[in-house]
Amino acid sequence: MSTLSPESTADSPSVERTYAAFSRPMWQRVIFSREFAVIALLIAAVVYSRSEVAYFDGPQTMYYLFRDSASVLLLALPMTAIIITGEIDLSVASTVGLTSVAFGMLIDDGGLSATTAALLAIGIGVLCGAFNGFLIAYVGLPSIAVTIGTLALFRGIAAGLLGTESRTEFPEGWTDWAKQRIFEDQPYPMILIPFAVLAIAFALLIHFSPFGRGIFEIGQNDEAAHFTGVNVARTKAILFVLSGAVAGFVGIYTTLVTGVARAENSTGLELSVIAAVLLGGVSIFGGRGALHGVLAGVLLIGVIQRAMLLNGETINVINIVIGVLLVLSVMSTSLLAAARRVVEVSRGARSSGRSSHSAGKRSLS
């Protein structure tokens, strides 16, 4: 980065221009990526668990795995986009708690129909997201500080509304739906259908739309993005609103699947979501990441949890494993770079004549 020497560009006018990111063939770019490493890890974990962990291939395991991971899977979709822009949303779990309480109270105390209550709950989620989005995108406050504040604020409103009480009366059709399977003898819960729809929508939004290119560009450099015509503030605000809307939906789902609306529903879930997103290869600095890696990251954590539970480990040991995995995965880039440097130094010692030249070239890319 430091030596952008003039002669290297001057004496090679005939060299065709190359783009570092596209210098390798397509299949290499796909296979040798962080996302694929996570997917490979996921497959390895599933294969290992199926052969070594008793009951892992039982009919209930996958069903509960999907059902318990559904919240994180859903919340990870907007969180991926937000972290790619270089922001963060720590308030999602509190929004889930608030919408869960609102949903329960609107049905039990307000006497509304479940459909109206659900729509209103999602509307409250949108409001929460819009509040975050306004402060971050238009007032220009740092997202980490804002969402630490709203983490307390939204949860606090939920606690203020309901205290330590809970609401448990919901229409039976709705609670049954949340626990149903798509096909009677298959391990796929019903929630996977809305998840699949949302996942496709977010994949299109993030990876296959001009809006999505803007997301990545903001993460790389938001000033440059602004000058190429990306509406930085609006993009960020929209993403936070989407995050709130999805959190509202998750609030309804959590209420129905656990059968109880309480203020402390999903406490601490924001950290699981962020851990899974980062594990899935999204850079916390912004500008890098892909949805398939994130989903593999969520499922990887789910599989490890389930396998260790079946093996009789406590949730504490599982937390240690997830923590170590998270630290290792974010450190892997630096560790790999360090390893590469060691290799290069030893190689450079053998052929010192060429090394300086190649080093100069690399610094250009």
Next chain:
Amino acid sequence: MSSLTHPSGGSTLSRVVKEALRSRELAVAIVLVLLIAVTTLKSESFLFSSTGWRDLLLTPSMLILLAVGQTAVIITRNVDLSVGSTLGLTAYLTGRLFIDTNLPIIAVVLAAVLMGAVLGLVNGILVAFGRVPALVITLGTMYIYRGVFLTWAGSDRINADDMPRAFRNLGTESILGIPVLTIVAVVVLCAVGYYLQTARGGRELYAIGSDPGAAELYGLKIRRRVMFAFVLSGALAGLAGAVSAARFGTVSSSVGSGVEFEAVGAAVIGGVAIFGGSGTVWGAALGAFLLVTINRALPVLGISDFWQQAVVGALIVGAITLDRVLVLRQEKRLVAARDDEPTSHATSPTLDPVLPGGSAAPDRPDPAGSDAAGTDSKEGGR
């Protein structure tokens, strides 16, 4: 905050007074005093009964320790989310040492501090050498430390009978009407505050947080300083663990959970910018005092204490919004002052070097501002 015209124009006294009037610390202190006054009017025992007075001073001591450590970390443009787990782990260690060994109290407390420092060192090494934001690293270590704590503790909890009476008395005893634990917290606060304000190492923490790139070019030992900040935060969390064991007399598995956000919130309310480079531990300590006191005052004021978390959240959001508005106003005034300049400087309107001591341009406003003002005026990227 830098005064707009003639940094050294007025007398030192008037400048100090002016600065104090504008400072965040004073604003938080006024809110705190008002809160205590209103609550006391409602119920006299909040301040004037002996337990009311004691609780008022005693309850914030734990959060003050955490907020002080957190401030040192945030100033370097990092954040430490693992303090809650560190606190839980060291609180349990304290109880465990009393049960399993016959160490004197002071040795046990030192062991807790040391344990916290080691956990902080792990964070520091990972952050300083991994070149990964502290948010991610400490999120990971938060899981790991809590997992270790809960695995170690299992289902047993430390009860009051397990700890020596002298240690538990520390949680209730007072010297000259001031609880011992509060004295501990204030001593730590003053030591760290003095260090950050005057010592070279402390100023370098501000420099690093203000502009890490510039600090590196200037030759500061960034890694060592950042590691030090994390060790300090960990050690203070360890001390807070011992304090919480003494104060509550029990250690259950839920101790310290969620407290990391309270510590960050206290620092932010006290005027510590989340992107580093500005803020003081005095402000953070006042913020911690305010947070804890609000929690205790709400029920007295007739508001269900279920709402306290909402109030805390609103305070945090309000504090950072206020910061932003003040910075924008300051920027506008600086721009206006620059445009009003006499034309003698027209040849080089903005490129005058800012020399230390203000000798280069005594008649110009200091464009960089003091360390408190300028840093968060730009959108800091992570």
